[in-house]
Amino acid sequence: MSLKGKAYIVGAYEHPTRKAPDKSLAQLHAEVAKGALDDAGLSKSDVDGYFCGSGDTPGLGGLSMIEYMGLKLRHMDATDTGGSSYLVHVGHALEAIATGRCNVALVTLAGRPRSEGMQTGTAPRMGNVQQPDVQFEFPYGPTTANMYAMVARRHMHEFGTTSEQLAWVKVAASHHAQHNPHAMLPKVVTVEEVVNSPMVADPLHRLDCCVISDGGGALVIARPEIAASLKRPKVKIIGVGEANKIQAGGVGLDLTYSGGRESGMAAFEMAGVKPSDIKYASIYDSFTITVVMQIEDLGFCEKGMGGKFVADGNLISGVGKLPFNTDGGGLCSNHPGNRGGMTKVIEAVRQARGEAHPKVQVKTHDIVLAHGTGGSLATRHVGSTVILERE
Amino acid sequence: MMIERIYPAVVATPGNERYWEAAKAGKLMLKWCEDCKKPHHYPRAVCPHCMSSNLEWKQATGTGVVYTYSIMHAGKPAYVIAYVTLEEGVTMMTNIVDVEPAKVRVGQKVKVVFKPNEGGGSLPCFTPV
Numbered sequence: 001m002s003l004k005g006k007a008y009i010v011g012a013y014e015h016p017t018r019k020a021p022d023k024s025l026a027q028l029h030a031e032v033a034k035g036a037l038d039d040a041g042l043s044k045s046d047v048d049g050y051f052c053g054s055g056d057t058p059g060l061g062g063l064s065m066i067e068y069m070g071l072k073l074r075h076m077d078a079t080d081t082g083g084s085s086y087l088v089h090v091g092h093a094l095e096a097i098a099t100g101r102c103n104v105a106l107v108t109l110a111g112r113p114r115s116e117g118m119q120t121g122t123a124p125r126m127g128n129v130q131q132p133d134v135q136f137e138f139p140y141g142p143t144t145a146n147m148y149a150m151v152a153r154r155h156m157h158e159f160g161t162t163s164e165q166l167a168w169v170k171v172a173a174s175h176h177a178q179h180n181p182h183a184m185l186p187k188v189v190t191v192e193e194v195v196n197s198p199m200v201a202d203p204l205h206r207l208d209c210c211v212i213s214d215g216g217g218a219l220v221i222a223r224p225e226i227a228a229s230l231k232r233p234k235v236k237i238i239g240v241g242e243a244n245k246i247q248a249g250g251v252g253l254d255l256t257y258s259g260g261r262e263s264g265m266a267a268f269e270m271a272g273v274k275p276s277d278i279k280y281a282s283i284y285d286s287f288t289i290t291v292v293m294q295i296e297d298l299g300f301c302e303k304g305m306g307g308k309f310v311a312d313g314n315l316i317s318g319v320g321k322l323p324f325n326t327d328g329g330g331l332c333s334n335h336p337g338n339r340g341g342m343t344k345v346i347e348a349v350r351q352a353r354g355e356a357h358p359k360v361q362v363k364t365h366d367i368v369l370a371h372g373t374g375g376s377l378a379t380r381h382v383g384s385t386v387i388l389e390r391e
Numbered sequence: 392m393m394i395e396r397i398y399p400a401v402v403a404t405p406g407n408e409r410y411w412e413a414a415k416a417g418k419l420m421l422k423w424c425e426d427c428k429k430p431h432h433y434p435r436a437v438c439p440h441c442m443s444s445n446l447e448w449k450q451a452t453g454t455g456v457v458y459t460y461s462i463m464h465a466g467k468p469a470y471v472i473a474y475v476t477l478e479e480g481v482t483m484m485t486n487i488v489d490v491e492p493a494k495v496r497v498g499q500k501v502k503v504v505f506k507p508n509e510g511g512g513s514l515p516c517f518t519p520v
Contacts, residue, residue, distance in 0.1 A: 153460060202492075
């Protein structure tokens with residue numbers, strides 16, 4: 001049975017806050033849930049499936065949030081793959097709806113690392129000592145920034161990618177962020193400003209890194225019959241894919257590609273479309289290198305050509321061939337809870353509906369894509385891809 | 392020269408005591424599978440290639456090349472984190488030490504050195520040959 005088109009994204013909501021010292025984590029989850037249900041024109045009594053990441057949701061799996069929001073459910077899924085969780089949830093919700101496990105799925109993300117003073121990218125995070133990799137990695141000081149820096153270094157070594165090419169990713173994001181009133185960094189920047197910003201983890205500069213922000217987002221996904229009864233533009237889920245990538249015991253470790261290679265292939269196959277059919281792409285941008293690598297892995301260009309592909313404004317809406325992250329993305333607008341997958345889906349839904357900011361809305365928006373990575377490109381991660389069709 | 396990092400103590404999980412005892416004695420150990428004949432790292436009780444439990448510790452030659460690295464400028468002090476591919480074909484996360492960070496290169500030949508940690512043990516790091 002193909003899952004293609006068996007569910008629609010009927011509601012999407014991004015919390016406008018970027019700093020929420022006065023809000024609890026549970027409150028943020030509930031506020032985005034209400035926002036997405038209002039957007040869909042549904043109420044909480046319509047929800048019979050709940051999806052969340054166990055890492056950003058307080059309580060046992062989703063249980064405490066289910067109680068906080070007063071939900072009555074017949075399907076729950078707290079799969080956590082880090083930042084890509086919410087793309088994975090779109091796929092899992094599609095499966096659950098197609099097999100009759102639920103009719104209306106709610107997906108929430110929230111986090112407040114900014115208010116909690118978290119040094120997301122530059123402080124080593126130990127994790128649980130029972131995690132088998134910890135004692136062989138943590139002593140060496142791995143951080144999100146230097147892990148992705150090692151990926152960038154290898155990409156530069158193998159393919160001749162330059163810091164200036166990486167900088168173009170940030171420049172394009174900033175061109176979009178200037179139109180987003182909620183963006184943390186709405187100022188347009190130049191390649192020179194990026195490469196001259198302080199080095200965090202060589203070869204990544206401060207402006208190669210995403211923001212640290214509080215906030216969250218939510219999605220409502222529903223059966224086709226329910227989507228047809230609502231007043232919002234119809235956004236059909238036509239392709240999903242997820243794939244992990246691991247160190248494989250250190251034998252044949254290759255940091256030049258990501259799980260996006262397999263997740264993208266699966267999503268394109270289900271959707272029956274090609275990369276050249278995609279009119280807009282949300283690409284997870286924890287760092288500039290993340291975008292370059294995933295663009296290659298999704299097949300928008302050949303492996304190794306990502307640096308050249310993103311240069312000279314090729315990702316800027318109205319200018320380049322592949323308009324990306326038109327909300328400003330994680331690099332300029334929002335990275336709630338250190339997890340960028342949710343906002344990637346939300347902006348793809350805005351584009352498919354034709355509801356992105358007029359200055360960045362793509363003219364043809366029949367087929368759009370969202371893709372993310374969770375975990376670390378340098379160690380172990382899960383890539384997930386979602387392809388949407390405006391009906 | 393860079394200021395040396397203070398390395399945290401390591402509490403070995405069951406099955407990994409040998410690795411850390413050997414490190415304290417200046418030896419880098421690798422796990423090898425007796426069935427599929429492949430090495431792996433980090434060490435496990437079950438082979439990640441074939442799921443065999445028929446595994447053996449062997450001392451590594453301790454030489455390899457830098458696969459990739461990053462100079463962590465945001466560290467206090469700054470340090471060089473890297474993946475080194477050992478002669479045995481296994482790539483491991485490590486630090487490159489006892490060298491000016493700016494002189495580290497991808498492909499550079501390195502050998503293992505051991506740095507004391509806060510628990511009175513030793514941590515395998517690498518330095519250019």
